[in-house]
Amino acid sequence: MATNKYALFFILAFSTLSCSSDEGSPAIEPDTPTPYALTIPKHLPQNYTLPADNPLTEEGVELGRHLFYEEKLSGNNTMSCGSCHQQEKAFTDGRALSLGIDGLPSRRSAMSLANMLWFSQLNWDGSALSLEEQARGPIENTVELHENLGSAVAELQAASPYPRMFQKAFGDSIITETNVLKALAQFERTLISADSRYDRYMNNQEQLTKDELEGMKLFLTHPDPSTNTRGGNCGDCHGGTLFSLRTFHNNGLDDTFSDNGLGDVTGLERDKGKFKAPTMRNIALTAPYMHDGRFATLEEVLDHYNDHIKYNSPTLDPLIIEASNEPNGKTLLLTAEEKRKIIAFLHTLTDPTFTTDKRFSDPNK
Structure with a gap:
């Protein structure tokens, strides 16, 4: 009996010491992400929507940046999002049709990612309704990165430094598909382009030339021959100021459609042949042009709108049908000088800060 009493005494004493030791240990604080201070230039729209379940944080944006340039998101670990969205080309790739990991051309041209914060219908055909949703598409597309996102997650889980980065960004070191897409979307929402010569003109920091100003007026004006109002x-x-109304149009490229664009998403006859009007910001850096990259230069684009609209194209936009600078004109009928001035203005939309900003660059270089 005495032996049992001593044994019980030591057990209680040890337990007391153990409890005292635990109570004195500092608690491990969970990681608390730092809100990302997103600065919106005053001349850009001040209204935008962030998903309630994916606020911008310093840690989430930085993780997204790493993932954007991470080749483990491709099936053979040779390409990343940044392969087709190159910063120096305003996050395009200079190809008519982007090439995937097997060297096969994709269906359409890579779009610029500038100012996607304000866009809710993404891709040329509006098939994605959020950046989180859009990010999955190229990863799992068999012609593009050709990777199962679940397999990519397993690779990331085994690779330093990702578990710790996910812990800091989302409070959990267990990597999930959802959090991969959220991080990519956070990074892409920070890709704001607003420091071109045009922007500095709008902020009274720089003057544009006479030709550039006349080109801007032509660019923004709908022609009206009845009032002698000339426009492009x-x-x-x-x-x-986003230089896209974020709308979809048939701009008269074809009489018949090999790609139905928005029509394949909505299933509506009236939407066939319609594609998103992309931003004109950094347009001088994003050749070739149109959803299929058919035009190599801005001059070719202006020639299309001036002389080569397919007026028999079903669903052709009414604002194109009736646009002419001459009474009863059947085409736009801009002069060569007017086209030159419009192109001069388009070059003022190039933003060298955007294409060199280290916050947007490959962290591995």
Whole structure:
């Protein structure tokens, strides 16, 4: 009995010491992500929507940056999002049709990622309704990165430094598909382009030339021969300071469609042949042009709108049908000088800060 008493005494004493030791240990604080201070230039839209379940944080954006340039998101670990969205080309790739990991051309041209914060219908055909949703598409597309996202997650889980980065960004070192997509979307929402010569002009920091100013007026004006108002008819689709109204149009490229664009998403006859009007920001860096990259230069683009619209194209945009600078004109009928001035203005939309900003660059270089 005495032996049992001593044994019980030591057990209780040890337990007391153990409890005292635990109570004195500092608690491990969970990682608390730091809110990302997103600065919106005053001349850009001040209204934008962030998903309630994916606020911008310093840690989430930095993780997204690493993932954007991470080749483990491709099936053979040779390509990343940044392969087709290169910063020096305003996050395009200079190809008519992007090439995937097997060297096969994709269906369409890579779009610029500038100012996607304000866009809710993504891709040329509007098939994704959020950046989180859009990010999955190229990863799992068999012609593009050709990777199962679940397999990529397993690779990331086994690779330093990702578990710790996910812990800091989302409070959990267990990597999930959802958090991969959230991080990519956070990074892409920070890709704001707003420091071109045009922007500095808008902020009274720089002057544009006479030709550039006349080109801007032509760009933004819908022609009206009845009032002798000459215009390039560009602003009807590419208006506002985003230089895209974020709408979809058939711009008269084809009489018949090999790619139905928005029509394949909605299933509506009236949407066949319609594609998103992309931003004109950094347009001088993003050749070739159109959803299929058919035009190599801005001059070819202006020639299309001036002389080569397919007026028999079903669903052709009404604002194109009736746009002419001459009474009863059947085409836009800009002069060569007017086209030159519009192109001069388009070059003022190039933002060298955007294409060199270290915050957007490959962290491994």
